[in-house]
Amino acid sequence: MNRILLFLFLLLGQASWAQTSPPPKREVVGRDIGQLKGIKISGRIMDEITGEALVGATVTVPELNLTRITDANGGFELTLDRAEYNLQFRYVGYESIEHRITAVGDGRMSIRMIQEDFQLDDVVIFGRDPEKNIRSTDMGAVTLSMNTMRELPPFLGEVDIVRSLATLPGVSQVGEASSGLNIRGGGVDQNLIQYGGAPIYNPSHMFGLFTAFNADVVNDVTLYKAAVPARYGGRSSAILDIQPKAGAIDRWGADLMLSNYSGKISVNGPLVKDKVSILGGFRISYINWFLHAMNNSTLRNSEANFYDGNLVISAPVSENNELTYSYYTSYDDFAFSSDTTISWKNVAHSLQWKSRLSAKLSLEALGYLTRYNYGIFNDSGINDFQINSDIEDLGGKLFVTYELGAANKISLGALYKQVAIQPGELVPTGQEDILPKKVQDEQGRELAAHFQHEFELGEKLGFSYGLRYDLYQYLGPRTVREYAEGQPISDGNAIAETQYADGEVIQDFSGLGPRASVRYSFDKSSSVKLGYNKMYQFIHLISNTATIAPSDVWKLSDPFLKPQIADQYSLGFYKNLKGNIFETSLEVYYKDLQNVVEYKDGASLILQDHIETELIPAEGKAYGVELYVKKNLGRLTGWVSYTYSRALRRVMTDFEEEKINDGAWYPSNFDKPHDLTLIGNYKVSTNTSVSATFAYSSGRPVTLPAAKFDYSGNSLAYFDSRNQSRIPDFHRLDLAINFKFNGEGLFFEGNWTFSLLNVYARKNPFSVYFDDKEMAPPQSFRLALLGVPLPSMSYAIKF
Template sequence: MKKFLLLILLLSGQLALAQTTTPEKREVVGRDIGQLKGIKISGRIIDEITGEALVGATITVPELNINRITDNNGAFELVLDRAEYNLQFRYVGYETIEYPITAVGDGRISIRMIQEDFELDDVVIYGSDPEKNIRSTDMGAITLSMNTMKELPPFMGEIDIVRSLATLPGVSQVGEASSGLNVRGGGVDQNLIQFAGAPIYNPSHMFGLFTAFNADVVNDVTLYKAVVPSRFGGRSSAILDILPKAGGLDKWGGDLMLSNFSGKLSLNGPLIKDKVSILGGFRISYINWFLNSLSNPTLKNSQANFYDGNLVINAPISDKNEFTYSYYTSYDDFAFSSDTTISWRNTAHSVQWKSQLSSKLSLEALGFYSLYNYGIFNQSGINDFDINSDIKDLGGKVFLGYNLSETNKIVFGGEYKQVQIQPGELTPAGANEEILPKKVQDEAGRESAVHFQHEFELGEKFGFSYGLRYDMYQYLGPRVVRQYAENEPISDGSAIGETAYGEGEVIQTYDGLGPRASFRYSFNKASSIKLGYNKMYQFIHLISNTATIAPSDVWKLSDNFLEPQIADQYSLGFYNNFKGNIFETSIEVYYKDLQNVVEYKDGANLILQNHIETELIPAEGQSYGVELYVKKNLGRLTGWVSYTYSRALRRVITAYEEENINDGEWYASNFDKPHDLTLIGNYKVSTNTSISATFAYSTGRPITFPEAKFDFSGNNLAYFDARNQQRLPDFHRLDFAVNFKFDGKGKFFEGNWTFSLLNVYGRKNPFSIYFDDAEGSPPQALRLALLGVPLPSLSYALKF
């Protein structure tokens, strides 16, 4: 009889390994019933529909009061004693699974989770682990799921990834039509934005009115703004990591959205059932009717177009191996009434392989290619011309993770990439003989790095994370490099010779160690304090006299004149959750020191400049601030309040007094906004209806006004004294949205109607200030507001 019972137990264990069963059943997991302690239960959590790994899902064992988080492959491991347990599986936006088991011996389970319908009392906006902000050693790491972003008022009918991040403390934008993010006093070029591991240089449509990422194909978004894991590098401020969704493995489905500004469609399903999935998404604009309705004559007679597309092929070969190919493209063109057209395009490919080599060792390998090209085209019929530029990135990364235990993990790896920049080429169009062709010298460089990260806990009170990254950069030929006279400012007049370098020849080398470390002390399960330090290097620079990314900007690699940017950041934070994680609060303070920041000389000419070092000067920077955050996660009313007081300053002191800016004193950078306040609210009227609102206020950004004008050879010229000593008027705006959701018959499809009203009270926030020169009187300052009236939008989204 005993042998018969043993046989039944063994067969039950094998069945538990082979299939996923409903949580109502009590499972027996195991192979060796003689084992009493140290039983290893491993598994993987995936989406029921798409088969996609759920990264960061929470596994809780209430009987032992322990929590575990799934890794990048959705995998987890528990070490239990021989006993009965009630496992709980949670992931944001998914139904919680209760999973009773009897642990008999080592075994493996597979969990399939289903996205939940957000009922009235079940709205959860917090991330996958509500206590992660308390227990983890991460500082300044913000992860937003699509379900969280859906709670915000849509911008022009759509979820906007970049603008959603800008509602959080320490993250801002310079205006209503601004691309990119300013993170803790950093410029937009100081952020590495990557989609599926490939770098993206311009994340915007229509100069920032729309984000260039289709939310229907995005799984989640993580922004690192304080202590950045050592696996990331190449930028001195922040990392924005965007991960795409995977298609369904067993059936086809999709999303359709139509608004009065744009439309998008995504489809996903199995290429090979249960083995290979595909997801494709496409978005296109039809916004010209809106431009034509504006009163500004320049915008009224302009034309705009944009689109973006995605393709993701995912092949989970087994629970331990997964291949993913991702393709992304976006395109914009904007034709001004003056017949000048500006265009830009992003293209990115990436191939990724994830493998669980053993219960402790995991491998991730990724290769990518990214292309960003941009241009200005004049087709007025007089002096027609084309100006084209591009950036190409080609590289690969390898990461190995080793789990010494559940609370002791090491990640190490390396990466290599080549960067090529074509800074600009002017080509006369048609039979134009007035303009001569001109081409700026191409640039090439290569970056490589090795790194490791170690995270561990000492009991429940202490947590540590430290890492080290070694970066090496080489500036390469072919290139002709000038020499300049010593003890004189670098200028065309001080050039004394040239040196020619051949193809692939190393012109200049830079390297450096970038340590990162964070420490966490938990007072209890609801509160903790964290301390962090971060050092990063940046070898590519955006040369611009604007506060946001524009196609006329110049991207420049570090060379023998322009050294890499170096950022040292110190952070301290206190975190506290109240009433069972219903309320989440934090306060963080930081200080950042910047070296080799790029500034331009007064009167600099940056376009088609073959020796741009004559127009640039190195600067130092510093930024500091305090960030307050209060978030309500549960109930009819949810949302958050974020407030940041910060300063972002620059200083230029050189050996030559004429090159100093503002007499060598500290001055505000282009994106210095001391006060930044955001209020977010979402109210569930009923199961199918919700109301959301966003109010934002910030100090106006710095600007340089002319102090006087004078006549020179019959021309009126402006005189500028000190840089960035004035400010635009303060920014504030209220947005409002109503969302109504209905379910289709048999749940075949579901739809959402969303009405939104941007700029509810019609605030004329200035995009810029310009001056109209009237004869016989001082120049008159005029305000250009891109969104100066309430802007309604209506969108319909269908899931099928």
């Protein structure tokens, strides 16, 4: 009887333990339950979708500090004692898995792992939902994770956010060392770039050699290039939303990267354990040794420096409320041959509050302050001076979302912002007779209200539609000219001036911007989508270059410079193949542009108090076809993107002297009809991967002199038609190899990355300049920035 009671007591105790303890994810039941030592546990690790064996995956038993690596068939074997263990399975590029087992005898197990952050197509790059590109109503919304970007060959030793996006269809750059992006026929100023919700006006270091964002402190990057949600506005082409990473609330950690061109460090951890986290990052360059080794004498005698810093403080105030503060700063200075220095600086603050008011209702509020300034300093000893300019952007946003159902939600929101620009001030710094000059300050404010409704009708139909109302006001104080009616806007035709007081409304513009997209799914692996959006832009980059330069002038819309308006139509077909291993898409678009800014022939754009005398309103159009094929899984992954597109401009005016190319359509500065990118990444083993990028694009348009003539003893160039010639086509091959060292049982883990840019030494032109030749038209020459293969090496460790 005692034995029976003891047996019942043990049985009840075991049942009680089973009810109060979480069930193990995998239990291995052996054939010999009496065995205490030498238990053999074998298994095989495979890809979740393809069933492919994962060679070189690691199996770790933390309790024994034991690690095994899978063989050529993905197999492994462990020898354990009878006990409970938490097995950890890891493989590069895959989500880690942890299984708790109870080893009571010999047994076998199968582990299936899924790749992390590897779902990319022309619409969305998602992880963990291989069919969302088919089912989503989003068009042209691309979300890149840091893991995806790290697989591309680094530029000068670093992950480059902007260049990673430029590998996607419909996204391009004008050439090497160019800042900003040209998206579907738009200029670099037609993209709103925001970090933590705050706009950034110059996203580059060293004129585009480096992106001004430290990838180690970035969580993800989302680009909207087609049917832009109604919550975004202020630009007429695309939105680039960069979200900072939050620090850990339970432990401290750090990342350190050193390359032969730059270095960076980030530290994160709990300010208040489990309540408040902090993340700080800092990056600095030491690239002068590279400049001093270049063949070009101007660059060889130049100096360059930059740094950027980030701070993110995140506080989960309660289970349903979170407060986040983000700070970003960047600084550059570049000294040409030690006499002229150009510098620029970004500073951005943002404070965000997210609240879950109920199971269906959520709220988000954000306030920000952004400052951008640049300076040009001449210290040659002759006519020394400095030119300064700055922008201040202060705003707030409010968003409310109500979920009517699992696939039915409504979003409402509003925005207020005020922008103040100091376009330029000349300050003499020497003893020469240079007169100081200051261009009139200007300011304006924007108000917007918007709503968005997303819902599905069954499995085949999905809809998203919204409306945004924008109101813009151009404010005093300012002196505004009046020009003679029926005459070109020029200094000679000014007939009067009006003085406006501080805060007085000089001019206002408003408009409705509808947004809509619809998706029809043929089945779970294919769909077709149609989208439309209208967007307004009230700030313009006044420049005669194809990329952002520090000396470019930002200008608000005023009585003479109307807001840019863009209407875009998109149609796309999307197809996944072989269980979502392959993703394909074909998308076409057409875009109408109104009030695009062009400049008169021979225009002078710096320190112009009435810059409207140098500008001409133009119309534009852009259209294209984008083809995309991506392999998501397997040892070899990558994608092919090809875009055929045109970006054209036309100036129609009643005045002959203002016409460009006789009123005919002509290519914009960034029109590149053909753009091809090939990306490949091959996983040699769990710790080694090789990647390659090949890019080809048509040469961008330039205006070359057709002849020359003598005027008052000077030889001057004669230009006939604008943008009717092209620089040579761009093409380049980059390679990289990455070695990863897992920090099993160590203090840190590290990555070595070796890259070689411009493998076959292509002399792609960075700029085109002219030189005079006797008895001949001026001759054009190219300046190649990367005319030779350029190696880089970096080492990154994680503490």
